[in-house]
Amino acid sequence: xxxxxxxxxxxxxxxxxxxxxxxxSGFSLSTSxxxxxxxxxxxxxxxxxxxxxxxxxxxxxxxxxxxRLTVTKDTSKNHxxxxxxxxxxxxxxxxxxxxxxADSDATGHYFSYMDVWGKGTTVTVSS
Amino acid sequence: xxxxxxxxxxxxSPGQTASIxxxxxxxxxxxxxxxxxxxxxxxxxxxxxxxxxxxxxxxRFSGSNSGNTATLTISGTQAMxxxxxxxxxxxxxxxxxxGGTKLTVL
Numbered sequence: 001x002x003x004x005x006x007x008x009x010x011x012x013x014x015x016x017x018x019x020x021x022x023x024x025s026g027f028s029l030s031t032s033x034x035x036x037x038x039x040x041x042x043x044x045x046x047x048x049x050x051x052x053x054x055x056x057x058x059x060x061x062x063x064x065x066x067x068r069l070t071v072t073k074d075t076s077k078n079h080x081x082x083x084x085x086x087x088x089x090x091x092x093x094x095x096x097x098x099x100x101x102a103d104s105d106a107t108g109h110y111f112s113y114m115d116v117w118g119k120g121t122t123v124t125v126s127s
Numbered sequence: 128x129x130x131x132x133x134x135x136x137x138x139x140s141p142g143q144t145a146s147i148x149x150x151x152x153x154x155x156x157x158x159x160x161x162x163x164x165x166x167x168x169x170x171x172x173x174x175x176x177x178x179x180x181x182x183x184x185x186x187r188f189s190g191s192n193s194g195n196t197a198t199l200t201i202s203g204t205q206a207m208x209x210x211x212x213x214x215x216x217x218x219x220x221x222x223x224x225x226g227g228t229k230l231t232v233l
Binding site: 037039046047048049052060061062063064096101103105109110111112113114115116117118119120 | 128157158160162164169170171172175176181213215216217220221222223224225226227
């Protein structure tokens with residue numbers, strides 16, 4: 001059974017760096033085709049994808065937030081860390097991590113999706 | 128950047144069929160996934176690779192994707208299906224979400 005759990009501060013001050021940890025079980029991030037993604041959701045708003053890291057340490061970031069995001073994995077500890085620098089009140093949101101599957105079709109077309117999500121952690125950015 | 132557009136809301140009567148659309152440029156050339164989010168809960172994947180149902184998702188959920196539109200269809204909609212639904216696609220090696228659709232069963 002795959003489970004993921006997000007952890008980190010509930011309150012950060014503007015301009016500080018937000019560091020979140022996703023601790024998972026039921027899979028290994030050294031297995032081919034596996035990844036962990038981060039998604040956030042401001043109160044009352046839509047999901048926004050942030051970043052992902054694959055088993056082979058391939059990393060992808062949201063183009064709009066790329067300059068502020070860093071994602072790292074620690075396969076031995078079964079966790080993934082997301083860092084968001086220079087936070088602002090607009091970064092207030094529930095942050096989710098999710099197990100990702102890297103899939104492909106017969107034509108070699110690659111794509112990914114998030115099949116198991118954590119419960120999320122709420123972060124408020126305020127002075 | 129690639130955009131996915133969903134109607135903000137869809138209403139359906141219990142037992143009827145609900146269709147939630149997701150539009151994007153040549154979306155049919157990509158694969159769509161769908162996520163259901165109940166109030167106060169984390170999202171749950173209900174469809175992937177256009178029309179594949181994950182284990183545990185009822186058969187009344189189905190999906191299609193062609194041209195510029197992906198569609199999530201819920202046949203025999205039940206009150207428990209009332210939720211927000213998000214489509215997702217993979218573009219330029221990044222994840223893109225639609226803006227979400229609130230499904231109301233009334």
